[in-house]
Amino acid sequence: MTMQGFVYIAVFFLVLLALTKPLGIFMAQVFEGRRTFLHPILRPLETLVYKFCGIRETSEQRWTQYSGSMIAFSLVSFLFVYAIQRLQGLLPLNPMHFSTSQAPGYATPLTPDLAFNTAVSFMTNTNWQAYGGEQTLSYLVQMAALTVQNFVSAAAGIAVVIALIRGFARKETNTIGNFWVDTTRATVYVLLPLSLLLALFLCFRGVPQTFKSYRTATTLEGATQNIAVGPVAGQEAIKMLGTNGGGFFNANSAHPYENPTPLTNFVEILTILAISSALTYTFGRMVEDTRQGWALFAAMAVLFFAGVFICYPSEGGGNPNLARLGVETKATDTQPGGNMEGKEVRFGIASSTLWATATTDASNGSVNSMHDSYTPLGGFIPLFNLQTDEVIFGGVGAGLYGMLLYAIVGVFIAGLMVGRTPEYLGKKIEQKEVKMAMVAIIATAFSILVFAAISAVIPFAKNGYWNPPGPAIANFGNPGAHGFSELLYTFSSASENNGSAFNGINVNTPWYNLMTGLAMLIGRFGFILPTLAIAGSLVAKKKVPTTSGTLPTHGALFVGLLVGVVVVIGALTFFPALSLGPLVEHFFMREGKLLSSLIIHAVWS
Amino acid sequence: MRKQLSQAFRFTLLMTVLTGLIYPGLVTGLCQLLFPRTANGSLLKINGQVVGSTLLGQNFSSPEYFHPRPSAAGNDGYDATASGGSNFGPTNQKLIDRVKADVAKFRMENPDYQGPIPADMVTTSASGLDPDISLASAFAQAPRVAQARRTTVDRVNQLIQAQARGRRWGFLGEPRVNVLQLNVALNQSFPMAPKKQS
Numbered sequence: 001m002t003m004q005g006f007v008y009i010a011v012f013f014l015v016l017l018a019l020t021k022p023l024g025i026f027m028a029q030v031f032e033g034r035r036t037f038l039h040p041i042l043r044p045l046e047t048l049v050y051k052f053c054g055i056r057e058t059s060e061q062r063w064t065q066y067s068g069s070m071i072a073f074s075l076v077s078f079l080f081v082y083a084i085q086r087l088q089g090l091l092p093l094n095p096m097h098f099s100t101s102q103a104p105g106y107a108t109p110l111t112p113d114l115a116f117n118t119a120v121s122f123m124t125n126t127n128w129q130a131y132g133g134e135q136t137l138s139y140l141v142q143m144a145a146l147t148v149q150n151f152v153s154a155a156a157g158i159a160v161v162i163a164l165i166r167g168f169a170r171k172e173t174n175t176i177g178n179f180w181v182d183t184t185r186a187t188v189y190v191l192l193p194l195s196l197l198l199a200l201f202l203c204f205r206g207v208p209q210t211f212k213s214y215r216t217a218t219t220l221e222g223a224t225q226n227i228a229v230g231p232v233a234g235q236e237a238i239k240m241l242g243t244n245g246g247g248f249f250n251a252n253s254a255h256p257y258e259n260p261t262p263l264t265n266f267v268e269i270l271t272i273l274a275i276s277s278a279l280t281y282t283f284g285r286m287v288e289d290t291r292q293g294w295a296l297f298a299a300m301a302v303l304f305f306a307g308v309f310i311c312y313p314s315e316g317g318g319n320p321n322l323a324r325l326g327v328e329t330k331a332t333d334t335q336p337g338g339n340m341e342g343k344e345v346r347f348g349i350a351s352s353t354l355w356a357t358a359t360t361d362a363s364n365g366s367v368n369s370m371h372d373s374y375t376p377l378g379g380f381i382p383l384f385n386l387q388t389d390e391v392i393f394g395g396v397g398a399g400l401y402g403m404l405l406y407a408i409v410g411v412f413i414a415g416l417m418v419g420r421t422p423e424y425l426g427k428k429i430e431q432k433e434v435k436m437a438m439v440a441i442i443a444t445a446f447s448i449l450v451f452a453a454i455s456a457v458i459p460f461a462k463n464g465y466w467n468p469p470g471p472a473i474a475n476f477g478n479p480g481a482h483g484f485s486e487l488l489y490t491f492s493s494a495s496e497n498n499g500s501a502f503n504g505i506n507v508n509t510p511w512y513n514l515m516t517g518l519a520m521l522i523g524r525f526g527f528i529l530p531t532l533a534i535a536g537s538l539v540a541k542k543k544v545p546t547t548s549g550t551l552p553t554h555g556a557l558f559v560g561l562l563v564g565v566v567v568v569i570g571a572l573t574f575f576p577a578l579s580l581g582p583l584v585e586h587f588f589m590r591e592g593k594l595l596s597s598l599i600i601h602a603v604w605s
Numbered sequence: 606m607r608k609q610l611s612q613a614f615r616f617t618l619l620m621t622v623l624t625g626l627i628y629p630g631l632v633t634g635l636c637q638l639l640f641p642r643t644a645n646g647s648l649l650k651i652n653g654q655v656v657g658s659t660l661l662g663q664n665f666s667s668p669e670y671f672h673p674r675p676s677a678a679g680n681d682g683y684d685a686t687a688s689g690g691s692n693f694g695p696t697n698q699k700l701i702d703r704v705k706a707d708v709a710k711f712r713m714e715n716p717d718y719q720g721p722i723p724a725d726m727v728t729t730s731a732s733g734l735d736p737d738i739s740l741a742s743a744f745a746q747a748p749r750v751a752q753a754r755r756t757t758v759d760r761v762n763q764l765i766q767a768q769a770r771g772r773r774w775g776f777l778g779e780p781r782v783n784v785l786q787l788n789v790a791l792n793q794s795f796p797m798a799p800k801k802q803s
Contacts, residue, residue: 254731262778
């Protein structure tokens, strides 16, 4: 660990804090339908969307209609993305002639199961990549299928949290807004202008943006290097802002063409959390008590720092197995030290671990270092962040509605302790809200644990259709406990709609493509539908006056309670699984024991 | 539900045109106009020939050039159409075996260097295309390069210092040097006999 590393993390947090209020105010204005400074330019575009789609801007929806629109929209999105992928061989903007079946020698064929997985992945804002972008997808697929979903699936996530906020803000009514209007506004006023600015900045600093085919270079030593390029900058921008994370290239934001310099790296980490952080202020504004928003921000910040300051020292300490071979693992003035396997020199340890923490605090899932090569405790943080539902600032919209569900559970537990009906923001929290919050939290936990458990034991014939490598554990890229971590991370990432990976595992087989696809669907709709149900239930309630018996939800006590609830629920649910993966590996590493067997149970014999 | 689906269809269609065609088209137009060099991949041309991209690492193995980090991109490393890391975990026997071999190779190639191996020099990067090495890794190779180029270690070290990049604003990034640019500078300052140059 270095002084510069600490400064980096501190400056990062201060800039994030500084952005929260102005961006939060702006979004509150947008979603309350008030005029902003962008309206003179973008209002015509907004009305064009309403006209073309037959949307009445002033009409409101009940929670059931809101959910219906969301589901219809997701279904159509899925079909669009699937169709564009499967037709990529026939469509234009495919200079490398990628196909769906007989791909060129260097490419991965875009099979039906892979296309299904990718379509679900982008529609659900997961952006899990079972493919390597530069070897699988045409420019048209990257743009017209994936970039589009980067915008609209993120916008839909923001819409859902705005609907939930209205559930708290409004009283004794039955509508929570209009899904189409909210999604349109999130796209037109928030995501599009920010993406355009960011794309230009990224290209200015080195990210390519071209429709030309891949380049060929003759190196100084006379060898040939083929160089994949493409329309990267535009996609990179929304990939970060929309907490999407599906990279143009296989190496994601570690690739110098996605993230060329330390400055772009800083800006990209910031954009992972900026909108989500600002939404806490938007929330405070809309419920007319900004202290409530800051309390959520504070709880998120506590969890954020806890994660960073476990991950950073673990990676900075390096791998003792390499130290024994004469490799420097302490940072010096001229080299980064630490665990540099799977990390880039220009980023070093501090900003790699900050990114790993932030990308899993949120449902972003982009990476600038390879999580699979992290030390066990360094990799434990991203994994645990996923499993606690990514509520530390979180995905755009998704993080805040996740945290609000935890807040509901938190006040419920506090209410049990003192024997009072719990309240949050003047709304009585009753059976229905608590049930729905628990359904959401259990649905994702169920999906993680059950899919991982099945994959850990299910046998397949070698070279069969479902999983050509053989049994599902034959796909692991690492032996023993670390292989199990890969599996657990896979389903945690899919179920929580994150998209990052312990990448050594080969997930592009029909079995994994279908199972992770299902996990993503459970994670998206198993969380959003209960959330909207809560919004519908809350919006009908009247506001009860604050009394001396009301638990204040803007103070340190509540922040502590919320942090406790998140950590305890996560730990209780996942401790057994985590102890089989990163925890046991940690002790192995400290003892200098190496793993070489491919099969888990052999480790224990 | 039919109305919902029809709205969803029109909405998705419009957004595909707006964010999937117009937006990337606009970004491409502006970037090509404003930043043509970076928009096309920051390609480095020498005598009109593309020798690589200043942003991407490439392989160097002869003694007169600085060597990059090991790479897991593609089958032979530094494949710029197949980016990626090794994804080896810290307790994986394969990782330790590979590092052991790379340490031995580095020691053999750089017999004048006695210190500990810099952390980046025997580990693969996340992208497999890391264009940089740490300053320590460059200094450790300087004696070998100086010998191959029939110059002094001091002069090679000066060249490294001239090419080195520090931390922007004191905290952004790590001290490093771009291998391709350093090697191009080497060719300019200490040219090899012509037969080595193609």
